Amino acid sequence: MLISKEKQFDIWSQELSIPIPAIDIVIFTVYQNELCVVLLKQDFEWESSYILPGGIIAKWFSLEENFDDILKRKTWITGVYKEQLYTFWSPKRDKRGHTLSISYFALVSMDNFFKNIDFTKVAIVKYKDINEKNIGFKDKNIGSDHFEIIQYAKQRLEWKLEYTNVAKEILPEKFKMSQLQAIYEIITGNIYDKRNFQKKIFSLQILLETGEFDSSTNRPAKLYTFKDKDLKIIEKNSFV
Amino acid sequence: MLISKEKQFDIWSQELSIPIPAIDIVIFTVYQNELCVVLLKQDFEWESSYILPGGIIAKWFSLEENFDDILKRKTWITGVYKEQLYTFWSPKRDKRGHTLSISYFALVSMDNFFKNIDFTKVAIVKYKDINEKNIGFKDKNIGSDHFEIIQYAKQRLEWKLEYTNVAKEILPEKFKMSQLQAIYEIITGNIYDKRNFQKKIFSLQILLETGEFDSSTNRPAKLYTFKDKDLKIIEKNSFV
DNA sequence: ACAAAAGTGTTTATATTACACCCATGA
């Protein structure tokens, strides 16, 4: 006998002494010079409410495979940078489903983003517009801690930006120095002197000059690209 | 009808499409001038094999409560510093139980350690003596990735030591500068010039002089204590 | 010619590294 996924879920949540492991995804992008998060949307008469894309995991697949599957089903986005964040659980969270949230942090470039995303399913919400009130579907008792998870992800993003070349996951393949600086300024909320910024970035030795120029605005700007294709952790000096 | 925990576990692992969430604990201490890990032991004729203390979580309690319960049941250790590490899952791990491992990293001071630990249950293994061969009970097909988890925890420990005052969780309440330096040297594997080490530590402003001295060896040594009772992240300079 | 973004150097302050001798105590 086949039972629907919903039904099966409700049986589990009552019968078992364990919480049900699920994945929740905080996916950031930079859009219109703002840090944004891709969220699932529910509209009420005069307001909107959002939750993180997520779903229950299947034991036949790895966490990464489950992530890819869930993100694709919920948003149609594929091929993003992803990293596990933290696992959240409390007996109070998500009373209906009793799900344990293995949260992931993801980055998507605007290129990839517009190629893949399904706008009938998701909303792009400015990070600064997200607050406790518009996160979580109160009536269904889900997403109660999604605001906290987003905060946690933002912290991780700032950290990663400082210590790795992860900015490449948000930028197009080739970019000008001012675009790179903008990413850092948007995400950290600081503004930097462009001479010092450039000196710092060059000292990290993570960029290559392409020899090409962007002529879209006034004086043509040199285009750079990241040297390493994979995530590179920038080594810090020893403790002492 | 009551069914035993073992039996129930086996039913779950077969019937469910989800993995069973469990906690695995990597608990470090510094003992006899060596970095050590507290592990559960199984002796064979001519060799020993170890796994991480761990157990299945109950949804009636938070992760922290589950952690405390599991650690106490398995080792009798209580009141340690703990921090969630990472959640490991793959369809290949732990074939019998299909458990998903929410791993934790913990630190225990020798003081606390000897007050609480139950040596009939656990072994204290030098970190450097741990290898793929002596971790995991092959016959029972458990702990297959515990070596990987320990490596991950060691990395986190080094990081925490550099960026926080977490050393306080391993040291006694009052300690001399050379003890603090030893902790750093043992864990990072580096050796430091004691003048530079002192300058660095003082610059972080995380210590207080107690005014007391340790007279146990030769010239009496000043005793210090940590200024903050809670974990303090040492702010790094801004990116640029 | 002017508006807009790109490009470029120097000075000062701070942090890091390398390095060696004297001190207080117990045995």
Added chain:
DNA sequence: TCATGGGTGTAATATAAACACTTTTGT
């Protein structure tokens, strides 16, 4: 008196921070 671990300072180098004008292009 000597062996042991504790305590202390300075000079050289490297990194970070503050700061403003010129260049190239499109309009």
